[in-house]
Amino acid sequence: MRFLQSSIRYKLIALMLISTLIPIAASITVTYFYTKESVKAQTVLENSRLITEGKTNLINYLERLNKASLIPYGNKTMETILSEGVTGYEDESYVFTTLQLVFQSANDVYQVYLYINKNQTSFLKTQSFFDRQQTDSPPVNERKLSPYAVWTAPTHLSSHYGVQQLAYSNPELVFTLQRPLFRVPSPEQIGFLAIDIKLDALSKLSSQLYNKDKEDFYIIDKSGSIIFASDDAVIGQIRQDAWIKQVLSKNDVSGNMEWNEIDFSGMIFYSNVALPSLNWTIVKRIPNSQLYEDTRNLTIINTALGIFALTIAIAAVLTVSIRLTHPIKKLIRSMNQIQAGHLEYPIDIDRVDEIGTLALRFRTMMSTINDLILREYRLNLANKTTQLKMLQAQINPHFMNNALQLIGATALESGSPKVYALVSSLGQMMHYSMNTEEAIVPLSREIEYVNYYLLFQQQRFEEKLQIETEIDVSTANIPIPKMIVQPLVENFFKHGFHSTAGIGRLRIVAWIEEETLYIRVEDNGIGVPEAKMTALKRQLTLLKTTQTGQGEKIGLINVMSRLLIYYGDRANMELEGQTSHGLIVTLVIPLNPQEESS
Known part of the structure; x- marks a missing residue:
């Protein structure tokens, strides 16, 4: 599972699949069990109603049979025949009519049998046959019943009741309503009536x-005999199945139960039919395969829909994850190339989302890093160049320093303090310029170095040179690159000042305005011709734009190059020619050089 811990793509796929699969599975499961219980409740309600209706119809039919069995009691003539026996053809005809009424009183009567004790005569009426037979006793095992009681025999094969003319007919499964006939109102039995009913x-x-x-249906009597069943093979059998015993042991009139055994698993509905002539139980069995068929079908449909939705979700997840992680992997490849040293390796990700913003920020960061590296490289190059020039200018600095000290001491011994001051200033200048350990110095030290330089120029030109400095005290400790003010001052003496032109004026000003340090050097020299001024400004602009073309001379171009290296394009050098003569050079140095423009 390590790949799940190291890859956002696989984590995203796993998360989205889980967030999709779990709700779908939960929905299918909840739907299945809810539908199952709902179907079960509906099935119980519906089948309880059906069983009740079936019970009612069965009772009504059995009541009609019971009434039919009472027809022989219906008139005095038939009572006389039962009591006195059949005495002639007319009595026999009356018996036929009576049995015909019994036969037609209910549907599906198979045959009606009458035995008259007086003549020991059996009468049998079928759909198309009527005959009599002299017998010693009824050819049927009568149950010991209380007077005027009736009994229904379980399903059995029909018999011809000793009437030999029907012996050839095929027997049929019937159940029989048996009623002993008595001399009213005495308990003396005078006959016997049996009605066979087809199943x-x-x-x-x-x-x-x-x-x-799909379902099983049974009508069972109290002994477990199958009166009727949906399976013809078990009709007439006496069964001792566990579920039959369980149903017959119930004390309630109707109800249902769940049965889960090897032979059957499902719902069993039952209702007791208790009449004077019988005690039957209607039973209906619904196997689980049928009971929950709709639930399974619905679950299959929901599962199919869930699989379809999951397939779409997987496709969507893969698409989204690939589209989401592909640019991340592309960005990682770019980072690896950059880590390997290819700092200019392109980051080609053009998106407007968070990943696009990340790539843009990374590109900007790499551009800034490259600029900083290039700036540092140029700074080091400029420092090395400056150090080289300084080293080239050195001729045994220790010897020079010792020599200057010796000259200064000799000057003091000779009573020439002015010479001593000049020699001392020269020593300070040499110490400042030859100190290669410091590239950044406070503005106050740079001005101090300029003052040493001007001391020599003041000694040289005396009253023909006027110097003015206005350095804001708040600027004294501001760090600036070394040797950026002295070259501006030196330009005045190299190119702008002539002793024959009158008094030369040089003014140095430093102040802070809007988080920016301004250092201005202005003079009243001969100025710069317009064409040369234009060319110089163009050169400075080109230098600021490309940051190339650093000159080899220590002058305006060198100063501007170093300002750009240290401070970037926020630093500037402004040149102004005065109205009639002179030059104004202003250095613009930001006080927060590390802050980048947004």
Whole structure:
């Protein structure tokens, strides 16, 4: 996982994928469980309603069968036949009519059987057949019932009840309503009635209660016998399955339960049908595969949509991360090249976002660094040049210093203090100019050096030279490059002053204004011709623009070159010709040279 710790791209991809995947997965999970519970609740409600409706319809049908079994009690003639037996064709016809009424009183009756104890005669009525058979007793195992009670036999194969003419017919699954007939109001049994009902009746009643292909439906009696089922193979069987025992053990009339076993996993709905003739339980089983089919389908759809959204998110993440990190990697490559020493290596990133701002700042920083390096190089070159010139001018400085001291001492012994002052000034000048350890000095020391120089000139020209200095005390400790004022003063004596032209005036002024130091040297010399002034200004402008062309002479060009090296293009040298004669040179030095223009 180290690549995740070292790469913003992979971190961004991982973060965005996690921030996308987790909400999608959470949404699918929450939707699944919420839908599952919702479907479960809806299924319970819907199937409870269906089971209740089915129960009602079944009870109504069974009640009709029960009423049909009471038809033989419906008139005196039939009661007489049951009591006295069949005495002729007319009685037999009446029995046929009675059984026909029973047969037609309910749908899906398969056959009706009547046994009259008096004649020991069995009568059997089917859809297309009616016959009688003399028998010793009813060919059916009667249950021991209380008088006037009725019982419903579980599903079984139909029989012909001893009527041999129907022995050839194929048996069919039926359930039977059995009613012993009594001499009213005594408990004496005088006959027996059995009504066989086809399972089609139950199939029709339950057809709307379940999905035959996906759900299981059962009608079970108290003993576990399957009266009817959606699976024909189990009809008529007595089952002891665990879920059947669990359902039959319930005390409530209706309800539902969850079942999770190897044989079945899902919901089981049940409702008890308790009548005098039977005790059945309607059961409907819905497997989880069917119960949560819609939930699974919805989850599959949501998952597909989530995968689609995740695919789009991945594509978007990759696109964004690549577009975001590509310029960063490009910037890193540029930094590596710069670190390797290629300071001019281009940084080609043109964007308007934060990365573009970073690249722009880095370009600006490298430009500033290159400028500083170039400036430092030029400064060192200028210092080396100045030091070389100074060294070339030295002829055994220690010897010269000792010689000057000797001359000064001799002058004092000879009573010539003026000579001593001149020699002492010369020594100070030589010490100042030959000290190569200092490139920056306070303005006060530079002015002091100029005063030593002017002392010689004053001694030379005496009353023909007037010198004036106005140095603001606040400027005394301001550091400036060494030897930038004396060359300006020296120019006056080299090019502008002639002893035959009258009194020469030289004025040196220094002051501070708006965070800028101004040093002005002005004279009343012969001035500079206009053409030469124009050329000189052009040369200074070119020097400031390109910072090249440093002259070899220690003069205006040299001074300007060193100012630009130290202070950049905020430093300046201004030249002014006076109205009739003379020259004004002003040095402009910023007091905060490290601050860059924004």
